Amino acid sequence: MRFSAFFIPTLREMSSETDVISQQLLLRGGFIRKVTTGVYNYLPLGLRVLRNIEKIIREELNLQNCQEVLFSTLQPSELYQQSNYLNCLEEELFKFKDKNDRECCLPLVQEEMFVNLIKGEVKSYKNLPLVLYQINRQFRDETKSKFGIINSREIMAVKACSFDATLEGMEKSFEKMKSVYDKIFNRCGLKYNVITGSLNTNEYITLLENGDDKFVYCENCNYMSSLKNAKIREQKHVNSEDIKDLYKVETIGIKTIEDLSKFLGVSKDKLAKTMIYKIDKNVVAVMVRGDREVNNTKIMDYLNCTFIEMADEETVERVTGSETGFAGPIGLMVDKLLVDYEVAELNNMIVGANQKDFHLVNVNYGRDFIGEIGDFRNITEEDSCPICGEKITITNGIVIGQIQKSGDKHSQIFNAKIVVEEGFEKPLLMGGYEANINKIISAVVEQNHDEKGIIWPLEIAPFQVIIIPAVMKDELQVKVAEEIYEKLKSENVSVIIDDRDERIGVKFNDADLIGIPIRVTVGKKAKDGLIELKLRNESEVKDVRLEDTVKEINNIINLQHYF
Structure with a gap:
């Protein structure tokens, strides 16, 4: 080429x-x-x-x-409906209808x-x-x-x-x-x-x-x-805070954890959020601490289910009796309530009241509500390694x-x-x-580059070898470069020759940018029967006798010592 x-x-x-x-x-x-x-x-x-x-x-x-x-790239939606993936992948699946009104997908x-x-x-x-x-x-x-x-x-x-x-x-x-x-x-x-x-x-x-x-x-x-998939290392926390009486507080227009924390002047770890999901054919509520994130994979593993999505507003209103933003564990009409370990151990937490513009203060697991306790949140760098207990990254x-x-x-x-x-x-x-x-x-x-460009491994590089005649007006350089080019092609080496009438620096820059692993430069030393050989991932430039060039390149390729 x-x-x-x-x-x-x-x-x-x-x-x-x-x-x-x-x-x-x-x-x-x-x-x-x-x-x-x-x-x-x-x-x-x-x-x-x-x-x-x-x-x-x-x-x-x-x-x-x-x-x-x-x-076929074009697939009938019935296959996904049968496996329940159509609903599970609703937001990610490309769907459309053909002229016969049949639903298809990619x-x-x-x-x-x-x-x-x-x-x-x-x-x-x-x-x-x-x-x-x-x-x-x-x-x-x-x-x-x-x-x-x-x-x-x-x-x-x-x-x-x-x-x-x-x-x-x-x-x-x-x-x-x-x-x-x-x-x-x-x-x-x-x-x-x-x-x-x-x-x-x-x-x-x-x-x-x-x-x-x-x-x-x-x-x-x-x-x-x-x-x-990272599990949380269970740690029993000793709560020195006495359990207090539950009461209701008015929180007009306060729907997010961030706003609630600021409004009540408490840290997010004193709050617990209740998330409502549709899981297979059930409605499931999941509780985690206010500064934590629910882990859908853990929920699906725990329930052995195939489909999970956030409940729509109509479902939330039906199971809570209120609009979204005020869900809490007390009085929920759901099929299951999953409670993260941390929430079960949290004394006097603040939760939604299942009533618009109200939250409950001093709610405690066991006294005020119960559910199925488990690991339902994402791990954080505050947590320790689930295997050895040391710091994680x-x-x-x-x-x-x-x-x-x-x-x-x-x-x-x-x-x-x-x-x-x-x-x-x-x-x-x-x-x-x-x-x-x-x-x-x-x-x-990402793993193989430098300030000049890409450094492709030999097996996947667009070309394994690039041959660069330094001066296109030099007949000897061009003749030698063409000979090497033809010999490499005859041995099924993937090779490109830079036959442009450009400065040598431009050619080197382009060769480095596109990351060709082996560079052969035919320059002034051609009159002495020498070419320059350089590997993209090394700085050394090696002089090689013209008659040994193809053998040297084949050795590099066959021995795969480039990487």
Whole structure:
């Protein structure tokens, strides 16, 4: 490929639309361009990176006899309705109606398509184990788009599903796929951690300053967890404050914790908020301290439910007898009341009175109300490590992939059964395995860059080698550069030659910006039979004899000692 003919619209200045370094460099290097909020085009350089990652994914999955499928982008909403995901993902799912007034959607989760396919085709344990996968687009009506392609609304992702007849088979498939995903991320040159989440899930994460998710880390014992799954270390608090008489206080127009704290002149940790949710078919109230945040994942795990959302105003008014902003635990007409540990131990708390413009003071658990006590809040840096009790740190990061033992959750919903060896029918056992290619690209750039630009790992770089003739008017330099270029092409090395009539500094700057791993410079030393070889991640420039150039480059590529 020739630089002069290749579409590389680099930018000299950083974009003002984002502070995320990976997004800045991908825009500057001409890898992507923004279409609209959360939507991006991949330009030729970016598409080459994307395709290289796809190649790695296919190679590793195919080695394990996984088989590729390609599902339609247009999907019937009935599949999501059947699994209850349509309601659960209401705010994130792209939905529309066709000319026949049938509701359709763009895919966000893929298990429905996999299990719906298999249930009609696989009838016996003799056809198992089986692993299918696809590399395709997923769509999310994402609201927080400041992180660029890290959480864009159109996602390129790989999704695989394993199907087994026995628990032993499912475990074996899970371990096999864990090994596959380890190799995929390693070959992409990523530094990552694997953490155990909820519901038999392992998450692959990278800790990044510009990450769109939160993670908990303990330096003492190396404990790590996503914020949503981090458990609270139970600590019994000794309350020296005597229990006082309950009374009602008028709080006209005061609906938020912030305003209530200021109005009553008390700290937020003396307040308790009552949040009303719709969970599956039930209405559930959750109480946490005023300075805490409810953790939806913990609630879903506790109730073993598939769907959770904040209750609408009509539901809130029905169960509280008041408008939103004044909910409290006393007299609530809900199916369940979940009470966080801290609230149960809080003496003389202040809560909503289930009456407009009123709150209750000196409310105490046990005397004034009861509920189901548990861990229902987000961990904070005030809390200690749930394993060793030492200080924790909450930091940013992204989830680049996750693998999960789903069991029969999806097959039960879709009535996907097989005849097992004993002769009777039972639900299929499944595993789900996914990786977000958008996030892989962003994470690689976040981890591998300097002040000059991107430093791509060899396997996913848009080109492995760039050849730069220093002076295009020098016939010898051009002749030598062309010879090296043709030899590398003949050996299937991914190479680009910068044949532009530009100053050498401009060429070096562009090569560094787009992050080509190996740079070959043909300059004045060409008359002595020497070229200059430099690796993007090193400062040293090495003289190499012309006849040894291709061998030296192949050694670098084959030995993979670049990273």
